[in-house]
Amino acid sequence: MSRKIRKRIAAKPKVKARVFAALGDKTRLSIVARLCSGQPASISQLADDSKLTRQAITKHLGVLERAGIVRSSQAGRERIFQFERAPIESLQQYLASVSKQWDQTLARLKSHVEK
Amino acid sequence: MGSVIEKRLELRAPISRVWRAITDHREFGEWFKVKLDGSFIPGQVSRGQITYPGYEHVTWEARIEKMEPERLFSFTWPYAQSFEKTDKPTDYSHAPRTLVEFRLEPIPGGTLLILTESGFDSIPADWRPEAFRRNDGGWTEQMKNIESHVTQNP
Numbered sequence: 001m002s003r004k005i006r007k008r009i010a011a012k013p014k015v016k017a018r019v020f021a022a023l024g025d026k027t028r029l030s031i032v033a034r035l036c037s038g039q040p041a042s043i044s045q046l047a048d049d050s051k052l053t054r055q056a057i058t059k060h061l062g063v064l065e066r067a068g069i070v071r072s073s074q075a076g077r078e079r080i081f082q083f084e085r086a087p088i089e090s091l092q093q094y095l096a097s098v099s100k101q102w103d104q105t106l107a108r109l110k111s112h113v114e115k
Numbered sequence: 116m117g118s119v120i121e122k123r124l125e126l127r128a129p130i131s132r133v134w135r136a137i138t139d140h141r142e143f144g145e146w147f148k149v150k151l152d153g154s155f156i157p158g159q160v161s162r163g164q165i166t167y168p169g170y171e172h173v174t175w176e177a178r179i180e181k182m183e184p185e186r187l188f189s190f191t192w193p194y195a196q197s198f199e200k201t202d203k204p205t206d207y208s209h210a211p212r213t214l215v216e217f218r219l220e221p222i223p224g225g226t227l228l229i230l231t232e233s234g235f236d237s238i239p240a241d242w243r244p245e246a247f248r249r250n251d252g253g254w255t256e257q258m259k260n261i262e263s264h265v266t267q268n269p
Contacts, residue, residue, distance in 0.1 A: 020236035095235065099120050102230060106124050108146040109228075113128040113136045 019087045022067035027052065028060045035070060035083040042078040122230040130219050133226045134185045137217050149175045157182050161190070176207050180214070189216040
């Protein structure tokens, strides 16, 4: 599943991986925080850890999976969800580089107005 | 909007001085390192040529959004897929755009500048430079950075 989604994200320009949008939600961030320790979890385990219903958890996991942030596999009757590092790491690096550029640009503005 | 870059900077200069530095196109060009064709006018596209060493081949293009004197200056600009040298001028017509806002507030002894850039969630993953897609850095220690970026504007 995840491999297919990642391929789609990489190959088709029209398929937008809305990683930022997927992370711009406190519940989904908390699911990511729970899964990013590396320990996979089932929907019921994630529901037990939070105040949310299984349906709500399932919906949020769907958003995260479509953005490629988590991937799932079937284990018996349960679906197990696992954190996928690559999309968030690439995002983080991208933001960090934009942020660094602004630091340099604003430093020039500062010396420009303070001279 | 899922993410915002925010920078706060205290400047030892009066607000009128800072306003001029960010909205007069010649002054803007001096510190931003761009040679602009003309004045900033809300609703109009501003064009010019980057003067930053090594990037002189890059075209600057932005659409000026708001100019509220001594309070807010904003523009949207296209996200460039790469800054590699080509023979043709950069075509930004289909590029996703982000919003840049400069907000000014008077503080004792000067001006507080709050810069934000937002709208990164409109940028498809495959538009990001290759360099940002491959990496094997640690995730865990970066979680805090990401979280502060994304929770600033949930």
